[in-house]
Amino acid sequence: xxxxxxRASVSKVPQLSxxxxxxxxxxxxxxxxxxxxxxxxxxxxTPPSDLSSIILFPSHPTLAAFPSLLTETPFFEYLVNSIEVxxxxxxxxxxxxxxxxxxxxxxRFRGRSVVLAGVLFMQLFPSILLIVPLYVELKTxxxxxxxIGLVLVDTAFALAFSTWLIKxxxxxxxxxxxxxxxxxxCSKWQAFRHIILPLARPGITAAATYAFIYxxxxxxxxxxxxxxNSTRTMPVGLSLFVGENLIRWEFLTAGGVLASIPILxxxxxxxxxxxxxxxxxxxxx
Amino acid sequence: MIWPAINAVYLSFTSTxxxxxxxxxxxxxxxxxxxxADPVFYTALVNSLWWTFGAVFFQLLFGMIGxxxxxxNIKFRGLIRGLVLLPWATPSxxxxxxxxxxxxxxxxxxxxxxGFIGIGAQPWLxxxxxxxxxxxxIDVWFGIPFxxxxxxxxxxxxxxxxxxxxRIDGANAWNTFWRVVLPLILPAVLITTTLRLIWxxxxxxxxxxxxxxxxxxxxxxxxxxxxxxxxxxMDFGLGxxxxxxxxxxxxxxxxxxxxxxxxSDIA
Numbered sequence: 001x002x003x004x005x006x007r008a009s010v011s012k013v014p015q016l017s018x019x020x021x022x023x024x025x026x027x028x029x030x031x032x033x034x035x036x037x038x039x040x041x042x043x044x045x046t047p048p049s050d051l052s053s054i055i056l057f058p059s060h061p062t063l064a065a066f067p068s069l070l071t072e073t074p075f076f077e078y079l080v081n082s083i084e085v086x087x088x089x090x091x092x093x094x095x096x097x098x099x100x101x102x103x104x105x106x107x108r109f110r111g112r113s114v115v116l117a118g119v120l121f122m123q124l125f126p127s128i129l130l131i132v133p134l135y136v137e138l139k140t141x142x143x144x145x146x147x148i149g150l151v152l153v154d155t156a157f158a159l160a161f162s163t164w165l166i167k168x169x170x171x172x173x174x175x176x177x178x179x180x181x182x183x184x185x186c187s188k189w190q191a192f193r194h195i196i197l198p199l200a201r202p203g204i205t206a207a208a209t210y211a212f213i214y215x216x217x218x219x220x221x222x223x224x225x226x227x228x229n230s231t232r233t234m235p236v237g238l239s240l241f242v243g244e245n246l247i248r249w250e251f252l253t254a255g256g257v258l259a260s261i262p263i264l265x266x267x268x269x270x271x272x273x274x275x276x277x278x279x280x281x282x283x284x285x
Numbered sequence: 286m287i288w289p290a291i292n293a294v295y296l297s298f299t300s301t302x303x304x305x306x307x308x309x310x311x312x313x314x315x316x317x318x319x320x321x322a323d324p325v326f327y328t329a330l331v332n333s334l335w336w337t338f339g340a341v342f343f344q345l346l347f348g349m350i351g352x353x354x355x356x357x358n359i360k361f362r363g364l365i366r367g368l369v370l371l372p373w374a375t376p377s378x379x380x381x382x383x384x385x386x387x388x389x390x391x392x393x394x395x396x397x398x399x400g401f402i403g404i405g406a407q408p409w410l411x412x413x414x415x416x417x418x419x420x421x422x423i424d425v426w427f428g429i430p431f432x433x434x435x436x437x438x439x440x441x442x443x444x445x446x447x448x449x450x451x452r453i454d455g456a457n458a459w460n461t462f463w464r465v466v467l468p469l470i471l472p473a474v475l476i477t478t479t480l481r482l483i484w485x486x487x488x489x490x491x492x493x494x495x496x497x498x499x500x501x502x503x504x505x506x507x508x509x510x511x512x513x514x515x516x517x518x519m520d521f522g523l524g525x526x527x528x529x530x531x532x533x534x535x536x537x538x539x540x541x542x543x544x545x546x547x548x549s550d551i552a
Contacts, residue, residue, distance in 0.1 A: 025350070025354050030365065030368060033369050033371060033372060034368060039387060129531070131515070132528070217375070217377060219377055235376045242382065249389075252382055252386070256382060259376060263376075267374040
C-alpha cells in the first residue's frame, strides 16, 4: 500500500456536498467502535459504589482498581504467562515462516504447490475438530498444562498465514539483486542474510505482529490445555473472573485496559505492514 | 497439522472417554447415529445457520460501506483507519466482557440509555428470543473491520484510469460502483466472504463466554455443542463426530466457492 497507490484511488474532485455525509458516517463509525473501549476505561476508574450512577464520567475517578487487581488476583501472573507464550510463538513462527516462505518463493521443488495449497486448506478445519486430538497428543508427550505446549499449538496455527505473508514479500524482491550477489561471489546463505532478510523486513514485522496478536488473543486452546495459575494466559484469566458469583466489574475492566495496551501499541506500529501484506498476499493470491 | 485432523476423523468412529484414554474401542457409525437421533443437534444446526449467515451478511454489508468510506479522500485517514480496525486485534474474551458489561441487565449502560429515551430495559442475553440476535450483533461489531480491511485492500488495486473513464462517459457514483468497481473487487470479496463464513461457523468463543449456549439452548451452535460434549460430557467420540459433521458442511461451502472460481475463470 504505497503512497502512490492510495492516492490513485482517491477521487480527484471531492465535491463538498459529497464529502459531508462521509464525515458523518466516519464519525458514527468511530463512536460505535471506540465507545465500548472508552466505556471500559471509564468503568475501570470508577469506584465500585458509583457503578450504578455514572452517566458519562465518574465524579470521583480513581485508579485503585489497578493495584488491587495486581495484588489481590493472579492477574499479573496471567499477563506474564501471556507475554511468555506470545514471545515464544512470535520467535518460532517468524523463524519457521521466514525459512518456509523464502523456500516457497525462491525454489521450485517437487510438491511445492501441494504445500502452498495444503497450508491454506488446513485453515478450513474447525479448531474444535483439532482440539480433541491435540489434547490427546499433548497429553501423550506430556505438554498438557505447559507453556511450551501452548507455544507449539499457537505456532502451528499462526504459521500458515505468516508463511503466505512472508512469501508474498519475498516474491516482490527482484531476483536480479540476488543474482548480482551470486556474481559477486556470495553464497546462498550470504545472499539470504544480506539481501532477502533486510528487504523482507516489513513482511517479517507484519508476520511477527500477526503471530503476537494471534497468541495474545488465543482463548480456546489456552482454556482447554491449561489448568493452573502458572500456565493460564490472560484471556483465560479474564474469563475466570466471569465464573465468580459476583462479577467484580472494576477488576474486569481494569484487566481489560491492561490487556489492550500491548495490542494497541503493536497494532498501531504494524498496521500498515499488515494491510500491505494482506493486499499483496492474501487478496491477490 | 494434518495428523490431528486425521486423528479427529478416527476418533469420531470410536468410543473415547477423556478420563480413560486407554479404553478406546472402535464403534463404527454409532456416534453419527446418536448425533442424528439427538434433537439438540438439530436445534444447534439451525442456530449455527442463523449465526453464520446472519453475522457474515451484516459484516459484509457494513464492511463494504466502511471500506468505500475509508477509500475516500478524508482527513486523518491513517489514524481513522487504525482506530476503526481496533476490534480486529482485540481478544475475543475481552470483546465478550466489554459487551457483557454494556448489556448488563441492571448496571449496563445500554439499558440505562434506553431508559433515558423512554424505552424499557431489554433482557438481551438472558432471554431465549433475544440471545442469539444479540450475539450476532456483537459478532457483526467484531467482524466489520476484517471485511473493511480486505475490501479496502481490493479497492486500492482498482486502476484509477477506469474510474476516470467511467466519469468521462457520464457514469454517476452509483453506476460506477456497480458496473466498474464491484466486478473488479468481486474475487477478493468472494474469498473474504468464504473465509469469513468458515471462520464464523467455527467461532464460538463469544457464545461460550456470554451465554454458553443458553438460555434453553437458544444460542447453542454446532461447534459449541461439540465442545460441550467432548469436555463437559467427556465423550470425545461423539464430540469428534459433531466436529466432523461441521467440517463436512464447511467442505460443501469450499466446493461451492471452488466451482464459482472455476466458472469465472472460464468466462
